[in-house]
Amino acid sequence: MAFSRDASRIVTASRGKTARVWDVATAENVMLLRGHYDSLSSAAFGPEGTLVVTASVDNTARLWDAATASEIAVLRGHEAPVSSAAFSPDGTRIVTASYDKTTRIWDAHLQMMSAKDLLAEACARLAGFAKLTRDEMRLAGYPDDRPEIDVCQ
Numbered sequence: 488m489a490f491s492r493d494a495s496r497i498v499t500a501s502r503g504k505t506a507r508v509w510d511v512a513t514a515e516n517v518m519l520l521r522g523h524y525d526s527l528s529s530a531a532f533g534p535e536g537t538l539v540v541t542a543s544v545d546n547t548a549r550l551w552d553a554a555t556a557s558e559i560a561v562l563r564g565h566e567a568p569v570s571s572a573a574f575s576p577d578g579t580r581i582v583t584a585s586y587d588k589t590t591r592i593w594d595a596h597l598q599m600m601s602a603k604d605l606l607a608e609a610c611a612r613l614a615g616f617a618k619l620t621r622d623e624m625r626l627a628g629y630p631d632d633r634p635e636i637d638v639c640q
Contacts, residue, residue, distance in 0.1 A: 489529075491536040496553075498539050500527035506541045508553065518556045522549055529571040534578045538595070542572040548583045550595065562593050 488499040496517070497509045506527055508518035520530075525545040532539055532553065539551040548562040548569050562572075567587035574581055574595065581593040 489531045491532040492534055493536060498530040498532055500530040500541060502526040506530040506539065520551050520556055522558045528569065531573050533574045534576060540572040540574060540581050542569040542583060544568040548572040548581065564591055565589065
């Protein structure tokens with residue numbers, strides 16, 4: 488579990504595949520974050536309190552909107568349970584640690600971009616970049632059933 492920066496809320500992770508946000512003053516559950524397929528191992532607020540990241544035994548971390556409980560992105564790439572996830576102090580990065588003996592650093596801003604904006608950003612950063620593969624799209628948090636997308640054309 489973790490406090491929000493202003494200490495007005497707490498986020499908890501559970502074996503029940505969910506995270507909950509609690510109001511500290513009233514002890515009321517104000518939000519349920521549901522989407523993982525297995526137990527959660529950690530949860531944390533972003534520094535501004537507008538985002539939550541959760542880590543799970545399902546090998547993923549997820550990014551959530553702390554105002555609406557909407558899932559923003561699924562952070563895929565680990566090959567074993569994700570044991571913890573945290574934001575950088577400025578909120579631009581997320582770090583995850585896994586039992587696959589790796590840590591990953593994610594760009595929190597790119598995870599929140601629309602698919603169109605993400606592709607434009609990839610095109611701008613990578614000269615000659617022509618196509619996002621399924622694996623690259625999966626790492627960017629997009630569904631497995633989306634086809635490869637041609638970009639920069």
